Amino acid sequence: MWSSxxxxxxxxxxxxxxxxxxxxxxxxxxxGHAQEADLRAPSAAVAGNAASLSTTGQGxxxxxxxxPSISLKRDVRLGEEVSLSAKELQSAGKYLAIVCASSCRSVxxxxxxxxxxxxxxxxxxxxxxxxxxxxxxxxxLPFDEFRNLVLxxxxxxxxxxxKGSAPVSHKVATQNGIxxxxxxxxxxxxxxxxxxxxxxxxxxxxxxxxxxxxxSLRITGQRTKKGIVVExxxxxDCTGNPVPDGTVVTFTxxxxxxxxxxxxxxxxxxxxxxxxxxGPVVISAASGVVMGNELRLGAx
Amino acid sequence: MKRALPIILVLVTVLLMAVGLTGAGRSTGTVGIATGSAxxxxxxxxxxxxxxxxxxxxxxxxxxxxRAFSSVERTNDSVNQQAFIQSWVGGDGGLRSFxxxxxxxxxxxxxxxxEAQMRVRLHWSTPIGPMEDVRDFRLVRRGDQxxxxxxxxxxxxxxxxxxxxxxxxxxxxxxxxxxxxxxHNVDAPHVRIVSMNAVDSADGAVVMGEVVNEDTIPAFVxxxxxxxxxxxxxxxxxxxxxxxxxxxxxxxxTPYRIDFPRVSLSKVKNxxxxxxxxxxxxxxxxxxxxxxxxxxxxxxxxxxxxxxxxNQSGQVVxxxxxxxxxxxxxxxxxxVSDGYVQRALLPQESEAFAVEIPKSLAGKVQNFHxxxxxxxxxxx
Numbered sequence: 001m002w003s004s005x006x007x008x009x010x011x012x013x014x015x016x017x018x019x020x021x022x023x024x025x026x027x028x029x030x031x032g033h034a035q036e037a038d039l040r041a042p043s044a045a046v047a048g049n050a051a052s053l054s055t056t057g058q059g060x061x062x063x064x065x066x067x068p069s070i071s072l073k074r075d076v077r078l079g080e081e082v083s084l085s086a087k088e089l090q091s092a093g094k095y096l097a098i099v100c101a102s103s104c105r106s107v108x109x110x111x112x113x114x115x116x117x118x119x120x121x122x123x124x125x126x127x128x129x130x131x132x133x134x135x136x137x138x139x140x141l142p143f144d145e146f147r148n149l150v151l152x153x154x155x156x157x158x159x160x161x162x163k164g165s166a167p168v169s170h171k172v173a174t175q176n177g178i179x180x181x182x183x184x185x186x187x188x189x190x191x192x193x194x195x196x197x198x199x200x201x202x203x204x205x206x207x208x209x210x211x212x213x214x215x216s217l218r219i220t221g222q223r224t225k226k227g228i229v230v231e232x233x234x235x236x237d238c239t240g241n242p243v244p245d246g247t248v249v250t251f252t253x254x255x256x257x258x259x260x261x262x263x264x265x266x267x268x269x270x271x272x273x274x275x276x277x278x279g280p281v282v283i284s285a286a287s288g289v290v291m292g293n294e295l296r297l298g299a300x
Numbered sequence: 301m302k303r304a305l306p307i308i309l310v311l312v313t314v315l316l317m318a319v320g321l322t323g324a325g326r327s328t329g330t331v332g333i334a335t336g337s338a339x340x341x342x343x344x345x346x347x348x349x350x351x352x353x354x355x356x357x358x359x360x361x362x363x364x365x366x367r368a369f370s371s372v373e374r375t376n377d378s379v380n381q382q383a384f385i386q387s388w389v390g391g392d393g394g395l396r397s398f399x400x401x402x403x404x405x406x407x408x409x410x411x412x413x414x415e416a417q418m419r420v421r422l423h424w425s426t427p428i429g430p431m432e433d434v435r436d437f438r439l440v441r442r443g444d445q446x447x448x449x450x451x452x453x454x455x456x457x458x459x460x461x462x463x464x465x466x467x468x469x470x471x472x473x474x475x476x477x478x479x480x481x482x483x484h485n486v487d488a489p490h491v492r493i494v495s496m497n498a499v500d501s502a503d504g505a506v507v508m509g510e511v512v513n514e515d516t517i518p519a520f521v522x523x524x525x526x527x528x529x530x531x532x533x534x535x536x537x538x539x540x541x542x543x544x545x546x547x548x549x550x551x552x553x554t555p556y557r558i559d560f561p562r563v564s565l566s567k568v569k570n571x572x573x574x575x576x577x578x579x580x581x582x583x584x585x586x587x588x589x590x591x592x593x594x595x596x597x598x599x600x601x602x603x604x605x606x607x608x609x610x611n612q613s614g615q616v617v618x619x620x621x622x623x624x625x626x627x628x629x630x631x632x633x634x635x636v637s638d639g640y641v642q643r644a645l646l647p648q649e650s651e652a653f654a655v656e657i658p659k660s661l662a663g664k665v666q667n668f669h670x671x672x673x674x675x676x677x678x679x680x
Contacts, residue, residue, distance in 0.1 A: 126486050126487045127487060127516060127517070210516045211516070213551075214551075244516045244550065246468045246516075246518070246549055246550055246584055247516070247551045248549045248550060248551050248552040248584075249551075250553070257594045257595070258592045258607075259592075259607075259668070260590065260591040260593065260607075261589070261590045261593070262587065262588075262589040262590070262612070263549075263587070263671065264587055265467075265549060265584035265587070267466065267467075267468065273587075273589065273612075275589065275591065276592070276610060277592070287551045288512050288513075288514065288551035288552075288553065289494065
């Protein structure tokens with residue numbers, strides 16, 4: 001534009017002064033027109049903080065702002081700053097500012113997340129069998145007060161502890177706003193408390209460590225007036241944790257061509273069943289896919 | 301002439317009624333098999349065993365209990381009319397109490413001048429579909445009448461008693477709406493399909509196997525199967541519906557069976573299995589023992605697994621449902637069969653059951669596992 005204006009405004013002969021004057025006026029008008037719609041984006045805008053865009057030119061214009069969660073239209077005066085309130089810039093991300101007078105000019109700018117004030121912390125699973133490798137995992141995502149994911153690298157301190165043991169700490173830097181960990185479950189059933197903290201913010205979760213499959217089911221039995229009462233010894237997993245009450249133990253009594261079965265839940269660590277067989281029987285127990293010992297009882 | 305027409309009509313009507321009552325007009329049914337249904341009319345004279353039994357069953361069908369009870373010959377004086385009625389209509393919310401006798405087929409087994417044995421196939425309409433029940437009736441001749449001998453032992457009444465129950469129960473507490481995202485969660489129970497087998501049967505393809513709840517909490521389980529052809533297109537998808545023990549306690553194993561009627565396995569390239577488990581409140585009561593199970597042959601020559609259910613708790617099980625998985629000598633599930641028990645299972649009492657095994661598989665069966673689904677009115 002400037003080059004074309006200068007070309008047009010070259011001075012020639014005195015006789016053409018009137019024409020030159022007229023052309024010069026047009027050039028100035030064109031210059032003024034070119035300057036009226038220039039915009040300058042704010043540098044280092046932060047979510048939740050006010051910012052302003054500078055404009056050049058004269059006269060009135062219409063200002064538009066399009067952002068991740070906002071779109072607004074406003075009348076502005078060219079040459080003055082366009083102020084954006086903190087509320088208008090709550091969402092982090094790319095914004096596009098447009099100012100239109102006789103023509104339109106636009107500029108894009110980025111609003112960065114504010115400082116982390118909240119930590120979304122997801123831990124999986126909610127129940128984990130004891131003694132398993134890499135069974136517990138957690139993910140932490142820092143958010144600012146306007147729920148923008150904080151992408152700037154930050155260090156998250158993961159800590160996990162069980163009752164009666166010292167907490168274990170593991171520091172992880174966020175990558176693209178995410179930090180994560182894997183860990184083994186402990187050897188004792190009970191609550192595993194997992195915490196994630198960043199600056200002064202922390203979040204806690206609890207993973208219930210539960211007994212694993214029963215280990216070496218052992219049963220005893222005796223005849224009664226009504227048949228046979230058979231029960232397990234206290235049922236524990238292979239690391240010695242009592243198997244939770246309610247776990248089903250299937251007792252099977254085989255005698256001759258007949259079979260009797262009872263699915264009995266464990267109560268207070270012991271599963272007990274009553275069977276009505278009278279002849280000699282072989283009784284076995286199973287829980288899930290785990291088998292126990294066999295018990296032979298003679299006829300009544 | 302004016303009077304002739306009404307008189308003719310009356311005579312024809314009486315004649316047709318007489319024909320209907322004597323049974324001379326029956327043209328359907330197999331020779332030697334008497335059939336009946338709840339048609340209104342008069343009972344014929346019980347001058348033959350078939351007529352005696354037919355009269356009796358029609359009275360039962362119509363719930364004409366006074367006449368039905370007065371027509372039987374009792375062998376046990378302890379059988380009163382109330383016990384007789386209960387043996388037909390059930391009680392305690394059992395399946396029989398929601399059923400009605402739709403029709404029957406009677407076949408003579410043997411007969412003399414004074415005694416006869418009849419085998420009757422009773423067709424019941426029930427809330428879970430039509431059911432068949434085969435019973436043998438003995439009839440004796442008293443004068444010129446044939447009477448049904450009623451020797452059924454009345455259902456024992458449960459004595460008043462106190463049964464200590466300290467069963468386990470799982471309740472589910474759901475968090476409030478105002479919770480922070482991800483702060484509290486309870487994972488769905490972990491269940492696993494431990495075996496799957498697909499076979500062709502007379503009615504179509506059958507997919508069956510077993511599922512175990514590997515978790516420490518109860519699970520509501522449903523298994524879905526999709527049959528896929530060689531081109532990768534789904535042929536059909538079905539769920540296990542009622543052929544599974546839906547509520548699985550920790551470490552409990554259930555058989556499942558999914559039927560694909562009118563689908564041949566020859567068209568199937570792949571079977572996609574999907575097991576869905578949901579955390580539900582549950583109770584470990586009642587405990588039902590499955591006693592004296594044995595492979596046997598029933599009166600009709602079918603291979604069956606029969607046994608007795610023993611209710612070891614203090615709660616009435618209104619509708620017991622037996623699901624059995626059958627294994628070959630390699631431990632592979634070769635069939636899954638199920639059956640509803642028509643009578644309620646009373647506390648500390650037992651009730652017989654039988655589930656059928658296809659004849660072609662009966663020879664392969666080396667072992668079996670029975671679970672009992674229970675529907676209690678108190679819980680629904």
